[in-house]
Amino acid sequence: xxxxxxSGGGLVQAGDSLxxxxxxxxxxxxxxxxGWFRQAPGKEREFVAAITWSGxxxxxxxxADSLKGRFTIFRDNAKNxxxxxxxxxxxxxxxxxxxxxxxxxxxxxxAAGYDYWGQGTQVTxxx
Numbered sequence: 699x700x701x702x703x704x705s706g707g708g709l710v711q712a713g714d715s716l717x718x719x720x721x722x723x724x725x726x727x728x729x730x731x732x733g734w735f736r737q738a739p740g741k742e743r744e745f746v747a748a749i750t751w752s753g754x755x756x757x758x759x760x761x762a763d764s765l766k767g768r769f770t771i772f773r774d775n776a777k778n779x780x781x782x783x784x785x786x787x788x789x790x791x792x793x794x795x796x797x798x799x800x801x802x803x804x805x806x807x808x809a810a811g812y813d814y815w816g817q818g819t820q821v822t823x824x825x
Contacts, residue, residue, distance in 0.1 A: 700724040700799050700814040707795060707819030710787055718782040718819060720797030728775040731800050734782045735809055736793035736821075746795070747771040747782060748806040760806060787823045794818040 701723040710716055720732060733748035748760045749771045759771050770783040780797060798812035805811030 700727075700730070702797050702799055702814055702816035704795065704797050704816045704819040707821045709822045709824065712788055712823055712825050714787050714823070715783070715785045716787065716821060718784070718795055718797075718821070720780045720782075720816060722778045722780075722799060724778070724799075727778045727799075728773075729801070731803050731806050731812075732771075732773065732780040733798045733800075733806055733812055734771060734780075734795060735798060736791075736795045737818075738790075738793040741793075743796070743809050745807045745809075749773055749780060750806055762807075784821075787821075789823045789825045792821060792823050794820050 703721045706718040729751050731748060731750045734746040735743050736746050737743040745762050746765060747769055750758050752758055768785050773780040796818045797816045799814040800812045803811035
C-alpha cells in the first residue's frame with residue numbers, strides 16, 4: 699500500500715507561485731507514474747500533470763493543455779517526492795490538489811488510471 703502525503707497548499711494572490719509536494723512511502727517510488735489532479739467546488743476532478751517513468755533515469759512530463767507553460771512537474775527520487783511548481787496563479791486555479799500514484803498506468807491523464815491517492819491540499823488564489 700502506497701501512502702501519499704501532499705503539502706504546500708495555501709492562500710496566495712493572483713500572479714503568485716506555489717510549489718506543492720507529494721511525498722510517498724514506497725521505496726520503489728522511482729518507477730511509479732505520479733499524477734496531479736485538482737477539484738474545484740462543484741466541478742469534476744481534472745487532470746493537471748503527470749510524470750511517467752520510461753526506464754533507467756528517463757522520465758516524461760505530461761500536462762493538461764491549458765496549464766502548459768505555467769505548471770511544472772518534477773521529482774526527487776532520493777526524497778521519494780514529486781513536486782508541482784505553479785506559476786502565475788489565477789483565481790480559477792483555486793481547488794483541492796491531489797497527487798496520485800500507479801505502478802504502470804498508461805492512462806495517466808485519467809483519475810481512474812491511478813490506484814493510490816493522497817488526501818489533497820487546498821490552493822486558494824485570491825484576485
